[in-house]
Amino acid sequence: MALLEGIRLPENRLLRSLPPEDLEALLPRLVAVDLPLRMLLHEAGEPITHVYFVQEGVVSQIAQLEDGQEVEVGLIDRTGLVGYAVALGGRTSTTEAVVQGQGHALRLTADAMRAEMARGGALVAVLLRFVLSMNTQMSQVAACNARHGLGERLARWLLMMHDRVRSDQMPVTHEFMALMLGVRRSGVTLAVGALERAGAIAHSRGSVTVLDRGRLEAASCDCYAVIRRADEELAGPA
Numbered sequence: 001m002a003l004l005e006g007i008r009l010p011e012n013r014l015l016r017s018l019p020p021e022d023l024e025a026l027l028p029r030l031v032a033v034d035l036p037l038r039m040l041l042h043e044a045g046e047p048i049t050h051v052y053f054v055q056e057g058v059v060s061q062i063a064q065l066e067d068g069q070e071v072e073v074g075l076i077d078r079t080g081l082v083g084y085a086v087a088l089g090g091r092t093s094t095t096e097a098v099v100q101g102q103g104h105a106l107r108l109t110a111d112a113m114r115a116e117m118a119r120g121g122a123l124v125a126v127l128l129r130f131v132l133s134m135n136t137q138m139s140q141v142a143a144c145n146a147r148h149g150l151g152e153r154l155a156r157w158l159l160m161m162h163d164r165v166r167s168d169q170m171p172v173t174h175e176f177m178a179l180m181l182g183v184r185r186s187g188v189t190l191a192v193g194a195l196e197r198a199g200a201i202a203h204s205r206g207s208v209t210v211l212d213r214g215r216l217e218a219a220s221c222d223c224y225a226v227i228r229r230a231d232e233e234l235a236g237p238a
Helices: 020-029 084-088 110-119 122-147 150-165 174-181 185-197 213-219 223-235
Strands: 031-035 040-042 050-064 070-076 096-109 201-204 207-210
Touching: 020 096, 020 110, 020 122, 031 050, 040 050, 050 084, 050 110, 050 150, 070 122, 070 150, 070 174, 084 110, 084 122, 096 110, 096 150, 110 122, 122 150, 122 223, 150 174, 150 185, 150 207, 150 213, 150 223, 174 185, 185 201, 185 213
Parallel strands: none
Antiparallel strands: 031 096, 040 096, 050 070, 050 096, 201 207
């Protein structure tokens, strides 16, 4: 990584996009933390005490329905911030945040985030751009879940994970995919089998491997392309 006056630039794209003076002011308050698999970063309806600038890994935003069912509505990786409701003046979130792909992050207290937002500067605009991207992603996922078949939705989800994990092999089970998509495990098993027969993926116990991304994209609905464009607009140059 490049150096900023002897300080390593973070991997997080939001932090990297800040002007040097804004980043230097923020860095001393950031704490490096690990993100182990299935770690709960914040609960729905509970006060958000910390926000996380993801450096590596994937975090799911999960909505809980009235019948107790859960469904994933968004994914956050190194282009984003977990707990971004704080940036909008919120103290809680309607979703919970769970680590889906292990990694690490730079953690900041919610109070420090509020103080930094009140100070103004480039961070405000950077975070608002991210919130717009997440709004696009979550709206498209909601529309996808309501209108498209399970096979298309599974392909879209695997493509989103593939982009964020940055590895062809992803440690996910049928049960976990069913939870993320809000469907029965048996339905996921059938959809995985169809993608395997199409030569798009290979599945083994506890993992899915992308064999042919082009075939996986062909199996997905157009929702993936919409989400991908929003991600690219946010990320900009590496």
